[in-house]
Amino acid sequence: MSDATADAVAPDTRATGRYLYIASVVFLCAWVIVPIYFLLINTLSSPETVNSFPKPFWPEFDLGSLTFFAGFAGMLTALKNSVIVAAMTMVMSILIGAPAGYALSRFEFPGKGLFRLLILLTRAFPLPLLALPLAVMFIQTGLDDTAFGLALVHTTLAIPFAVLITFSLFSGIPMELEEAAWTLGCTRLTAFTKVVLPLILPGITASAIFAFVISWNEVFAAAVLTIENRTLTAFLLQNLDTSPLHLKFAGGFILVVPALIFIFAVRKYLFAMWGIANR
Amino acid sequence: MAQIEIKNVAKSFGAYQALHDINLTIEDQEFMVLLGASGCGKSTLLRIIAGLETATTGKVWIGGRRIDNLSPKDRGISMVFQNYAVFPHLTVFENIGFGLRMQKLPNDEVTRRVERTAGLMHIEQLLKRYSGELSGGQRQRVAVARALAMEPDVILMDEPLSNLDALLRMEMRAELKGVLAESKTTAIYVTHDQVEAMSMADRISVMHEGKIVQAASPIEVYRNPSAEFVAGFIGNPPMNFLPANPAESGKWQVAGQVIDGPGASAQLKFAIRPEDLRLADDGFKAVAKVIEPLGAHLLVTCEVDGQLFRAVLDSDFKVKPGEVLNLTPQPDRVRWFDPQTTLAVA
Incomplete structure (x- = not known):
């Protein structure tokens, strides 16, 4: 009986802990990556796309802004x-x-x-x-x-x-x-x-x-x-x-x-x- | 010829006196072991000889040359460290040849000497490897080979085997002794392991609280300890002690027994090694407390006259805790100490 309860409880807490752990990792990664991602997307977009919403997930590879800087x-x-x-x-x-x-x-x-x-x-x-x-x-x-x-x-x-x-x-x-x-x-x-x-x-x-x-x-x-x-x-x-x-x-x-x-x-x-x- | 002479060497670290007035002469080609518990100053003494530490006072000669004011590289020594100190960025070959390269020896001479010492330590097959790819025992072999390749006057070893496991340690101990005897260098070897000291040394210097208590051959240190400290430190288990009161001249009252001893003195301590006790019909009444069968023999911890007393008996002997044994000392193995000076009394 006591074995059964222990079996039921132990994996449960472990699983919760695991989800919490994964969630924290995802959150922390997103914290760093999302701004850099938007920076990348907007850099490689035409001026019109930059000012529009929602953003496309994939960049357009418009090199206009970067060529501007090069010159x-x-x-x-x-x-x-x-x-x-x-x-x-x-x-x-x-x-x-x-x-x-x-x-x-x-x-x-x-x-x-x-x-x-x-x-x-x-x-x-x-x-x-x-x-x-x-x-x-x-x-x-x-x-x-x-x-x-x-x-x-x-x-x-x-x-x-x-x-x-x-x-x-x-x-x-x-x-x-x-x-x-x-x-x-x-x-x-x-x-x-x-x-x-x-x-x-x-x-x-x-x-x-x-x-x-x-x-x-x-x-x-x-x-x-x-x-x-x-x-x-x-x-x-x-x-x-x-x-x-x-x-x-x-x-x-x-x-x-x-x-x-x-x-x-x-x-x-x-x-x-x-x-x-x-x- | 590399006799080492140490005269009046003392070392203090701030208020702490690590070494008190050490005087020691180590003969050419002698294997000297500095033995003591941790903190007794044995490593400090070795490091002073190596030049890694500066003595507060005193002088050191190697082969008649005063070296205490020279830097380590000019002393004609080489050293083996406890943690091996094999350079991780160099191959085994370059490690062994490091000192030779520093001396700017020609390439073929370096190769010859590296290969010879590597052969001596049985590590020829490892010459191309890096230290990270070696086991502890192999690293130790590299460290010894590196020291030997220098062909030094004196080789200094600071607990070189203490990081190895027990079996390997026993194997290396015998091998090291053989190699060093063959190389004909003077060796100073620091250890806290008395078995290592007994098995390797020509002479043991037992150190305690920054002083050398006794410097003698292993068997002399074991049989005739010059002081109570040595008697209680050497031997596993160490010597037994019992208080002795004078009876008539030359006789002493020890735990209800009358035993022949030295004349004079008001009070003495009787001492006997556990293996020098025999079962008899008459003798010390010893109440057995703990019985430890160790295979080769039986270690019985008893109480004699309220004092802790150990006996090493034949492993076939049957005894239970609480039984009373009659133990009698072998007369020629009895030693006496003066409780005031703690020194041996003949």
């Missing part, structure tokens, strides 16, 4: 600026962030906990708070409206991630590997280049690309600190404000896609460094 004056320069700034951000945040991550992972020093906290705290202040005084300072020093100046700001934004990601990368390399290298004839430096570096290189690449994406997506500082040398985000923000709807969609699409592709390419490492098992 738009200043577009390529802005794209080039974006790439330059993002590349500089990538290099600087790794060059500064990785040694900090190594120090955090390998050495005990006073104030270590506070240092980690402060790194996180830099993300607690809204960018406008930072950008306006910076704009004034940049104008005084002549750094305003330069790729390097903007890259400096973006590096500031990317460094907390670079430090914490490389910290967890280095922590994942057992100290014994380095010690073994020392006993086998390495100095601290050669042990690093011959043993640690090859092991973390994929992770470093991933965190570099992450920094790249942070810079690529950043719009506020870019809009405030550049005028002539606008990056793509700032350029589109400025020009799309008064554009028709279908061009706004196409502009958004151009911005989102490269970031998506980059993140997709390094997803394995991002999962790994955020402590989620990926195997």
Whole structure:
């Protein structure tokens, strides 16, 4: 008797839990995918379809909006600026962030906990708070409206991630590997280049690309600190404000896609460094 | 020639004193085991010799050369780690040849030495594999081969077998002993496993609370422990202790028995190994508490005079809990300790 009740109840709760689980997964996926889907549909639609309702499920593959952007004056320069700034951000945040991550992972020093906290705290202040005084300072020093100046700001934004990601990368390399290298004839430096570096290189690449994406997506500082040398985000923000709807969609699409592709390419490492098992 | 001399080495981590004034000489080609419970300082001592840790005070010589101020790579040592530390991004071949490549040896010399040591450790067929494709035992073989390929003066091993399962450990233990004897290097081997220590060592240094309590051959450490700690640490089960009161000169009153012992001293501790007890008509009255048939013999935990007392008896012997046994010690195996100094009394 008691067996029968247990049999009846147990699968039931399990099934409910399962439906709930599936529903949550579907909801979360839709949360991310639906906006991107509409972006895609509207980008590949003619201006008339963009403004009509309901939408077709399949895009029309009208490349009118995208061709418009390809021929738009200043577009390529802005794209080039974006790439330059993002590349500089990538290099600087790794060059500064990785040694900090190594120090955090390998050495005990006073104030270590506070240092980690402060790194996180830099993300607690809204960018406008930072950008306006910076704009004034940049104008005084002549750094305003330069790729390097903007890259400096973006590096500031990317460094907390670079430090914490490389910290967890280095922590994942057992100290014994380095010690073994020392006993086998390495100095601290050669042990690093011959043993640690090859092991973390994929992770470093991933965190570099992450920094790249942070810079690529950043719009506020870019809009405030550049005028002539606008990056793509700032350029589109400025020009799309008064554009028709279908061009706004196409502009958004151009911005989102490269970031998506980059993140997709390094997803394995991002999962790994955020402590989620990926195997 | 690689004699190791350790003089007055001490190490403290902040307020914690991990090693107190260690003095030890390890002969050329000797197999020295540092044995102790975790936290006794044995690994710290090994790491100081390796140069991975800096001694607070003291000096270390290897082969007459003072090395405590040199970096690990200049000490003529190589080391085997507990977690193997096989480089995951290199093949087995490149792992074994890593140190040789660092010395910029010509390619054919590297190949020759890698193949020789791989043969010694029976891993020739694994040379092209990566560490991720190896079992724990195979990784350990790679780690040892890598250390041997350096042809070091001294090989240091930090609990190299403790991550292996029991059967493999026994197999590797014998093999390692053979390989190291053949390679004629001086070896220092850290372990908390006394069976490993007994079976491999030329000499065992028993460590406790940052000090070397006794450094002697395995059988000496077992038969004639220099201190109560060693007697209670070595042997499974360890020695039995009973308080002894002086009777007439050279005789001691132990749990209702009169036993011949050393002269002088006000109070002593009587000690006997469980396997050195015999059943007799007369002897300690021992109340059997727990009986454990272990196959080869019978381990009986009893109570003598209110004290815990273990005896190892023949496995055919029948006994039930609560029965009273008469146990008599083999006279030449009895040891005595001074309860004040905890040292052995002859």
